[in-house]
Amino acid sequence: MAFEPVLTSFVREPNSFTLDVALGHGAYEGLRQALTMAPAQVIETVKASGLRGRGGAGFPAGMKWGFVPKDSAKPKYVCCNADESEPGTFKDHVLMERNPHLVLEGCAIACYAIGAKVSYIYIRGEFHHVADVLEGAIADAKARGYLGHNIFGSGLDCDIFVHRGAGAYEAGEESALLESLEGKRAQPRLRPPFPAVVGLYGCPTVINNVETLANVPAIITRGPEWFAALGPDKNGGPKLYCISGHVARPGVYEATMRTTVRQLIDDYAGGIRNGRALKAVIPGGSSTPVMLPDAIDCEASYDGIAKAGSMLGSAAMIVMDDSTCMVWAAANLIHFYRHESCGKCTPCREGADWMLKILLKIERGDGEMRDLDLLQSVANNITGKTLCPFGDAEVAPVLSTLQHFRHEYEAHIRQGRCPLPADWRCSP
């Protein structure tokens, strides 16, 4: 059975972002049907589909919705996490720019399910042109009665607002997103209480990734059984994969989670370019451990990649060919984490700084063998000691390259220089 794209079926059509084109492809039909159901029934349907959060953690979305207290007197909120900052990830960008009404429809259904009247789409500041597209789409939908007051005569009021971030990776973490939305630094909160109970402005809040919400309309129209059957057990539904790095055709590809990592790289993205060989893949954004070529015949699903020793994360595959120095790659990513650490927890803030110093020292050829133990020790003192998963994320590139490519670290130290100074890099 060939797989028909669900989320990106018409994104290459001209004017696919307009309401008229989207309506021609059945937009807002899921919302119309959801409004004929009871809110609890909508949550049950999403639960039954097994939809897992597409932002990185893979937590079941229906369960998240179910945690919102039904009897709370406070207003409730839905936040759409469009911060998309994980290095290598660019899937939500396509959805918001080319199929924004699907995202809005998902937000509106979530609002109906949990009893919220307002939804905020927190979009990263660098997506300036995408925020404009979303705001245009919201205005069109509101003018034609698909959003706003008394949608389809059902009595549901739902307003959606776009809120631009200003360049902070940490704002993609859900409690830090709420802080940023409240006009503060994007720094995580201590949990519990979880946002479903005490979230935005202290009110119950559901926070879902763009792609998660975009899956909801099809679950309503086509049914949870159809959704679950698309992929392997507990990994149902369509999935967007972002493939970048040394491949012939980098881009966003929609597939089911039955597809293997190797198929995604070779068949979808055209394989490694310039006839070179694959050296390593980061399968789910920079926060996930690297995989070696002999491990990539696994299914690109949450459970499949977990079994292979890494994580699906945000499904951002960064592919590296055999000209890549893995110490340099680790240092590049730690530079990212050092810059983006919000600074709230000492192990993460100071640890990233120390790891970068040690990695740069090794990369330029001044390393000593004991630096490797030091690096490992610093990394092990970060994991599990921070308020949010950033700490665990920043050690993944270091620990996994140390595990799989220790010989490259040792070669730097023995030779006193980088053994693999690829021509696409600068001389230090």
Added chain:
Amino acid sequence: MTFHPKMPYDTGLHTSGRRVPEQGEPFAFTPENQARLDEIATRYPPERRRSALLPALYLVQRQQGYISGHAMQYVADAIGVTPAEVEDVVSYYAMFYSQPVGKYVLQVCRTLSCALNGAERVTEALSAKLGIKPGETDSTGMFTLMEVECLGACDRAPVVMVNDDWHECLKPGDAAKLVDDLRAKGPDAVTGCHLCIEKRA
């Protein structure tokens, strides 16, 4: 476990390095920007006006190019928070500038997917062409060069953001030409996002 004392720490001690914001000229919103802020504030509950802080700072930056000390004071009054709280936010977010910048801010993505495609050499080429290091503004006040972290356009690497627009697939060899094109053609020199197919047609 101890850090060994002989290690040559090239970046010095890790200090907070607060830069005092440039005070600048006295600041007030234009009537259009004030009206825009009033509209934005209605999106949030009335008692949660602080949520409009980031949008307000964007308006300041669009009006005067950066966010001066005077502007922070003005925004603090307009939102109803303290100037320290405004500076706290401005200094945290990478996209807010508390020092004047050039007319074109060239922001080269340096994170892995772009770096694998030659971003380091793009920065090197831009730096040589403009005669400035990343973080500096050239003597004409036309260009500021910056290295930034992942811009979220990894399939079109290397990506450079020029003010609010993307310039995609910039090869190191074409970097100097981008500077010349910006001087000659202005903002039209950038490619924009490849997904804006209607704009490109």
